[in-house]
Amino acid sequence: MNRLYGLLILLFICIGVSAQSYPFRDKNLPEDARIKNLISLMTIDEKISCLSPRLAVPRLGIKGTMTIEGLHGLAYSGPANWAVKGPKASPTTTFPQAIGLAQMWDPELLKRVADWQATEARFLAQNRRFGTSGLIVFAPNADMGRDIRWGRTEECYGEDPFLNATLVTAFVKGLQGNDPVYWKTASLMKHFLANSNENNRSYNSSDFDERLFREYYSYAFYKGVVDGGSQCFMAAYNKYNGIPCTVHPVLRNVTMKDWGLRGIICTDGGAYRQLLSTHAYFPSLDVAAAECIKAGITVFLDNYMAPLREALSKKLISESEIDEAIYGNLRVLLKLGLLDDQPGDPYNKIGISDTIAPWNKPEARELARLATRKSVVLLKNQNSLLPLKKDKVKSIAVIGPSANKVISDWYSGTPPYSVNILNGIKNASGDDIKIRFAMSNKADSAVIAAAQSDVAIVCVGNHPLSYGLGWGQNYVPSDGREDVDRQAISLEQEDLVKLVYKANPNTVMVIVSSFPYSIPWSKENIPAVLHVSQSSQELGNGLADIIFGKESPSGRLVQTWVSSIEALPPILDYNIRHGRTYMYDKSVPLFPFGYGLTYTSFSYSDLKTDAKTISKDGTVNVSFRIRNTGNFDSDEVPQLYVSFPGSKVERAAKALKGFARVMVRKGEEKLVTIPVKASDLTYWDTESEKWVLEPGKIDFFVGSSSSDIKLKGSLLVESR
Template identity: 45%
Template sequence: MQGKNTTRIRTAVLLATALWAGQAGAAGYPFQDTALAPEARIANMLSLMTVDEKIDALSTDSGVARLGIPSFGSTEGIHGVVQRGDQDHQKARITTTQFPQPPGMGASWDPALVRRAGAVQSTEARYITQSAAYQKPGMQPGVQPMLMQWGPQADLARDPRWGRSEEVYGEDPFLAGTMAVAFTRGIQGDDPTYWRGAALLKHFLANSNENGRGNSSSDFDERLFREYYAEPFRMGFEEGGARGVMAAYNAWNGTPMGVHPLLNSLVIKQWGVDVVSSDGGAIGNLVKLYKRYPSQKEAAVAGLKAGINQYLDTYKDELRAAFKEGAITEAELDAALARKFRITLKLGLLDPAQGNPYAAIKDGAAPWDSASHKAVSLQMALESIVLMKNEQHTLPLSKTGIKRIAVIGPHADSVHWDWYGGIPPYKVTALDGIRAALGPGVQIDYVPDNGGGAAERAARAADVAVVLVGNDPTCGPNMGKEWTDAGTKPCADPGDGREGRDRETLTLAQEALVRQVLAANPKTVMVLMSSFPYTINWSKQHVPAIVQMAHSSQDQGSALAQVLFGDYNPGGKLVATWPASMDQLPPMMDYDIRHGRTYMYARGEPLFPFGHGLSYTSFRYTRLRTDAAALPRDGALNVEVEVANTGKVAGDSVVQLYAAWPKSAVSRPQKMLVGFQRVSLKPGETRTVRIPLEARRLAWWNAARGAYEVERVPVRLMLGESSADIRLTRTVEVR
């Protein structure tokens, strides 16, 4: 295969040179000619580069200054551009729009809104890259390029103890994949020729334990690989159009993902991925932790041969030495860079600005200050909020009935940023939002904790108490200094987790504060600011109202206040099963989810089920039907249902479609999400909701045949408001 690639590149070089020679008056290099085919342009670039330049371009700096080839750069980007500032690398501190953490974005169950968030992020990355206001003095725009955005995160939250659950959309592959597709499309844009930005999915694959992650192995069979762990990635590439990926630290069945043969055989050759990045320090882990190679040089060579063409590690001197020794060839470097330069062309970095709609994103006011970006931010924060419990209609609170309110807790007057968050242009805490909503006529008593009984006194004197508790996404302010070869140091609170450290318990330590406040005032609302599930059994039993939302939204307080006081009706849904006890969970390193993980295979009664979320109104589902009598194995049909708002206020219903296979000849999940739609309804309004169902969504992976297969068996379709709240069922034949 390598020989074919080399021949193709050489042929393209000759063709490009010949075509260029025949063009009168041309200036510059052949690769600057937009009339040439992309592969011919790339071949010309490679023919002009030295070996040293080729090796250098395998970093996050994909540019070649001597030839005027700009770098597309990089930025973290799972819920906003990250530009916190770095004096060592001469990077300025730049504010950018910050959305809720991905579990919050997933909780919206609104891919159209997630797509808009991706567009906001990518527009801001373009603006920073192209605006002269953000470049070093005397330099041209592009000194701080960040057009390749390291997101979305396509891993799955298979276990609530995972420290990086805060980075992913949830435990379900279809939900996570749908959101990854939406965010990718938002980043890359709608233009048929050019991309606004380039999405890089991470971390491939089955990367959901932090403790020992540097050389741990995620072990499971090929069916789970295809049907569960790889499915969000496949969707992101094949349906979303992403062409970048980051390999995970861990191994799959003993082979480290950074050198796994699947990078070439599946990711590059079948899914068409162009940029394959190592994770930070992962090449070194192959030597230090896996002890798979004797030195960094051999590990770097192995990465290149496996398909890596973006190194986040020491590699340059190593590859130069390997080239001199003949361990790698220039043809191998060319093949790696040819893929990378396809992204350069898709971003329009070598083309005139005319015809590229994204080239003009550089002038005028900063986009994060625009009304349109602020509106997307607020809407995402609103739709991310989940109403977990609302006994006797405790919520919404009446503004006119409150003379004094206690706002209590460590999360009342802060917005916590996470390891992959940037600096927002503004932030609204819960206390800020409540003050703005109630105005000067209401006394607001803020107490951060119960030191000296202060929280109890404030709650007792108030008409209502709002207590805000949850986790700290970074386990304190010094996360950057708490790294070891094994990850990060343990969190002070064993119920907290972060990158490099899994949670030791699902217990919410701050639930003690909730108990104290509730004892002082029975009209208490609990707001849980959390990146992952907690076993809040006591609170579920005793606290009249519980609201949950993810961290890091710049509009956190504004959105929360709108929900608390009824200006917005929450419609968010949980993206993971909340277990009632850690006893319901298999061992952390058991990656076979069929042993009791997720709503698909759970054996016990959860505290809160996947897809759960209440509303201030009620909905009725009727007339479940399909627009075809049977589903062709290679076709599709529409599932339709009438949804009515039977309450007195407008609200959003998330219609969830699940499938089950009671007569399957192979083992299948007890139910599986295959479609959903969030719909807004006015009081008394009824609407027909139509959810498309493609037969391929029902397929299982036949390892013996090496292919997906759709069974000719009846499929039970189930519609409901959560995985445990099924309202209607219907059986459809597959033929």
């Protein structure tokens, strides 16, 4: 009886604590006052605990939240070892890989994808059936895809800083929502900084000058903070100019002081202990823990608690410094609405009032399918082999190892279903077209199927999980993924393409891959070539929409496809001015940055600007007309590039500064306007340590890729 009485007293105390109205719960108080009040109520153990990815203060009634991956759909459950298994496991909508989403060149559609992910995160966090998902989403990846051999190319948005910054900003806004007070989820960008090689990443140094830091490698992160509103990012494993990114002074001096970030800066998984084990940068873990916090780290994805307590006892770090670190973490909880339960929060009823799982809704299927077909890039279409006409094609051979599977990558979730290319083609072709299938050419099966059919569609590419091999291993040199870079860029499966083409000249090559390949033979010989990225649950249906002409392809490449591996500088050379990316590479590409064909043709005309000069903080609108001169309705993606003749500093030969995606129906004409902002024409001046608008003439051209010039113009820049 005494025990029961004691339990009842404890229960009433807990209820009283959780219901107590602390000042930090008062939405009418200033944000700073609320956070400082909360910190003043916390014990030192609670403070140390809030340096982990599970941010919560149960004693004060703060359930908190944790982190989750979300590059192209929530990786809630899935192939990774940290994914949720068992009774709480759940499917989530799976979109094309990030590199594929970038190929849409559509910030608004990308924002919709991110918003859908945020809805699913809220549902999984707040629905009674689950209640376990994190609201801090590890996405987007703002690293630059400067080298196609990088193993994690699939996670990025390509090689151009302007495009990356635009897409990162859109994804951040989609994740965080448009409410002026609350965030739907918190976008935590990764991996700061210059983490674009996998081999030796735990100790190598990415070295480059201050201008490349500002203008290239950190630019998408910068825009993600100042334009997108992200207040969180992950530090990278590697060093930058000899100092591990986990403790680099730029964390505090640039991202916090210059950009105004006041949220979470976390280590990568295990990176804290790598400061000793691989970087050999500190003598002990207690020193390393203290120095991480002093540098700006606020969350450890590692076992840090015991060393940090030791650092406190040795006075290597003070409690006030820990208070300053957790301030940003608690601010993220506040922005997520987790320090109060106000009726004005538009996101706190998701999964409660609406109990239909988002991934089961028709809107999820439609959005995944739309994103998939918008991401498809048509690389070649000789004699208009595509689209296939159902009334003329009686049989199709679908061939290749990528034809009958949808492969999740390491950062995929578990899709509620998946449609492979073979089934997508069957769905689209109906009963009147005979479909033959051969996964390989064992016993001449592919050759026979191709020879017996009107058209052969051969599907080749990479395997994002390396067929189940262990960490850091690949079966073939041209494969890459986390912890292993590609050693080749040729496509081993191109031999299968050659055999199929010999058996049937009406061959469509579909490259299903996480990165570009060097395929000069296929470009020269195969009449139709398509590229689509991995993992979308609607891979087959989205691609079939393109193959059968439900929609014209309109995706564009976000990386240069080089003709040969010799065109690439050494992978550890981070100075892109040494011939890397379309901006500095003087070699002739196989397919240039921004390239992609459609099923129609366009003419550009009537170039105008609304001003002849541009000055500080100004914008000039560049307008022109696009006419669809072919026989197919289609999106077009006009791109605006600038050059800086006569600049006193070395600048790119051409650089993307604007683009649009516009639907133009056959026979119609549309007026397109692309704004050029003075801020996008600046360079980082290392002497004054600020962005400088250089006076003088700039040239610009508008075209359908970085190598395609349709219209030319110029502007006079005034520095005043």
